[in-house]
Amino acid sequence: MNEKKTILAVIDIQGKLAQVMYNTSEFIDKTSRLIRGIQALEMPVLWMEQLPGKLGPTVPELQEILGKTTRPLEKTPFSAWGCSDFRRDLTESRRERVILCGIETHICVYQTARDLLSRGYQVTLAADAVSSRTEENKRIGIEAVRDLGGHISSVESVLFELMATPEHPAFRTISQIIK
Secondary structure, three states, rough: OOOEEEEEEEOOOEHHHOOOOOOOOHHHHHHHHHHHHHHOOOOOEEEEOOOHHHHHEHHHHHHHOOOOOOOEEEEEEOOOOHHHHHHHHHHOOOOEEEEEEOOOOHHHHHHHHHHHHHOOOOOEEEEEEEEEEHHHHHHHHHHHHHOOOOOOEEEHHHHHHHHHHOOOOOOOHHHHOOO
16 A cells, blocks of 8 residues: 555445444544544545435544544545545546445445445445444445455554654654554
């Protein structure tokens, strides 16, 4: 993974739905760490919200962090690929690999991964920064992404792989984020 060729996509961590995910507090904490690490690396982020008028906005603790560097893109389809703004921003970024985090793993995250992989993008799923309402559906979604050829990783692994060396200028910042 290379920080110049990679982008993060945050999928639909919104409203009351986000609060009923399996292991919600840990999932949101890991997602926060991932976003802050990506920002420390000065990498782009695609921030998706599914029907925010119905599902509500992104949870405040993530909205505050994301709002420093990007804006939400509204989508209707389950897959982010179905959103023309997502396709445009991803294409303009000229990035080859997409790190995915968000909810629900077996629906929106999986369908986004499927569509990206079928179009030649490399996909890394930050498995500790995705969730579903049940542990089983989270597991099913992760396995489905793996079966399609997606890479399964963790927040810490992703961030350290992007830095590649402790000499990276963001190493101290990311080390503090991970702790």
